Amino acid sequence: MSGGSCPDCGGSGEDRTLPGYVLRCGRCSGRGTDQPPGNVTTTPTEPPPVWEDRCWADPRLAGISCRICLDQRSVANVRGGVLATLPCPACTATGD
Structure with missing residues (x-):
């Protein structure tokens, strides 16, 4: 050109x-x-990780202690067409 x-x-x-x-x-x-x-x-x-998003500065979300599972204590993952529900790695690691 x-x-x-x-x-x-x-x-x-x-x-x-x-x-x-x-x-x-x-x-x-x-x-x-x-x-x-x-x-x-x-x-x-690459976009920033979800847990570093500016929405977490919102005072309405300040009560959520775990940004990975949103205080549900479990996470879901799909691998090979199978849905697996596992304990939240962030909550179980800290023992909350």
Whole structure:
């Protein structure tokens, strides 16, 4: 790609091939240039673990002592098509 304007849309970022509709250009995704955006990362970053989510700062959830099983004392896991319910590893490890 040369870094100039998109040859399909002429730099407008619009696709007007369907009468009465203005769509985003399929080649440049509406950017108007034939180069990829500069802020695209090659590998997506992994989201933080669930127990570090900002929802745990909510005072309504402050009463939950175990963020793994939500105070249910057991967790479920599916492996090989079989549902297994096991004791919560976080609660049984601390002896709560």
